[in-house]
Amino acid sequence: MKSIDSPSVIWTPWMRRALQLAALAEGYTSPNPLVGAVVLNEAGRLVGEGFHLMAGMPHAEVVALAQAGSKAKGGTLVVTLEPCCHQGRTPPCTKAILNAGLARVVIAMKDPDPRVSGDGIFELRNAGLEVITGFLEQEATFLNRAYVFRVLQGRPWGVLKWAMSLDGRTGLSNGLSQWISSPPSRAWVHGLRANCDAVIVGSGTVRADDPLLTSRGLKDPEPLRVVLTRSLDLPIDAQLWDTSKAKTLIAYGPEADQEKFNHLPKSLDRLALTSTNPIDLFKALAKKGVNSALWECGPVLASSAIQQGCVQELAIVIAPKLLGGFPQMTPLSDLGFTSMEQVLVLKDTQMFRLGEDWLLKIPFPITKA
């Protein structure tokens, strides 16, 4: 049994509060991580709290310390991520912590950013502060899985979502697919988009479905809408070309005839890629500060994204319907498997009700059998 004054008994509830604060900004902080912080005075009473709202805005520690003011002296900062020690768009947080006269800093996880990566902790310890690390580290890492993945791998955390019928169909033989899933499921997808930095489709989906791809206002600004196209053969009219509510980025390959941009609105952003492989798009998006990207594409692009390691998470809405159809319109195209030993086996699937649908969610990692 843990003693009532053991560090984990004292700090765990505050770290949980800091994680809740951090999560309030989900979908808004990229390229930065989600961070929450609370400040306790010397007697252990709450005197300040804050979270990082979005890139360019003050860091969580600074917000919480500003709220605490002189009450922070001799107190404790509980923060979900190692404080930064470098000058970015805002000054280093370690400086603010030292200036506040704190006695102790409690940290959930190290910042994987190579500009920090333990140096923040070192600097604080070096200045004589007590630094305790690793509280609720797993929860903190999960909350920032997209940020951590982008920092360490150089590409966004990929989420692949599809909706299908009970017989594994994503549309009818004639191409109709609106709507397989129910309104509660579609509302859930809007929320999923709001937690991502970018939403990606191929040109085929633009032609077939003419999607809007927004969070319907759940997130402001809306996630970046990305159209991946080899040829720039895009329709003249499309909902995605209206950029008054959300930005649209046209990512195109080297073989594309750029003359074709003349037929498209000037308001579309452009991204020239060395190839239209998902991995090349992802590397380019990571450089733009995209931590998480949602694939809402057709089967060929989805399979290619899986094969190139650009899918870390799956969300499958299974609508209780039978569509039938000639064998086509399935959620994935070929993955190149020739025996059952090769197929992808997914672990820890979770099932939820979404109105009348079932949502099958598979957390990372997607591993080979």
Added chain:
Amino acid sequence: MKSIDSPSVIWTPWMRRALQLAALAEGYTSPNPLVGAVVLNEAGRLVGEGFHLMAGMPHAEVVALAQAGSKAKGGTLVVTLEPCCHQGRTPPCTKAILNAGLARVVIAMKDPDPRVSGDGIFELRNAGLEVITGFLEQEATFLNRAYVFRVLQGRPWGVLKWAMSLDGRTGLSNGLSQWISSPPSRAWVHGLRANCDAVIVGSGTVRADDPLLTSRGLKDPEPLRVVLTRSLDLPIDAQLWDTSKAKTLIAYGPEADQEKFNHLPKSLDRLALTSTNPIDLFKALAKKGVNSALWECGPVLASSAIQQGCVQELAIVIAPKLLGGFPQMTPLSDLGFTSMEQVLVLKDTQMFRLGEDWLLKIPFPITKA
């Protein structure tokens, strides 16, 4: 609030016991229904119970009354189905009830069999017994849904089962499908077979999968294995041709060349059909006393069975795997839909864990949107 001596308070627990007894014979009683009975003496204490074990064996009422003997006098019979009043393979139960000197009979549901259908109740009331009906009628009807459906519709209760991957695949592009689902799921399917009277495949499934289609001994005798074939073009060797553990029935259409039976074992049963439509097979199976039949066939036959009203229940095992493949190997073939308004919408789906798989079950009825 119900009075402590209201009929429902007194008889409902006993009817629940009778239903539990009835269910003990699930899969064994066809063409007869599942029936359970308890006998209480005049003071309301249990003095006998029984259930119908299989066709040709004594009915539940007779078993329970035999156990009660003279203690039944002035007592109550609680029975899940209206007692029969006709001479079948066994004498009418109404006679046994009257001979036992009972004061009261409590019945869950009327027997839809036109030879009974209220006449049993009438006969007992006419003889001066108190007859109370409709206790747990819904539960009793659900338990005997296959029997009721076969009696009223003249065809078995159809169950369609398939196993698929998360991407709606029932096999790889090269035809391999063993095993998509996990051992717990396959064990569950053995139990499903044990509760059915017949298991049906087409000749394509015999060629592609060479299935065994038994309950692996859960039911003895095993369910009847049925191969539906237009042409009688069947492999020389197949696990289904070994009838030492389970019977196999070859159901063939009028265009079949019966000479082809010369290449098959003599132990196979034969059934000549006017057509190989699922509905014609089902009518013929109903005449053979089959109450419930399980479709374990390929997509074309499955779709045809749905279209002809030969599927009342669906059981879908969703294995947490991604198979991919060129667009084929999907669980259903064409259902003839051309708009989303036409597709089958299923209600009251239920989701269960089966090891690492998900089982999506859809109780009847399958209704049009």
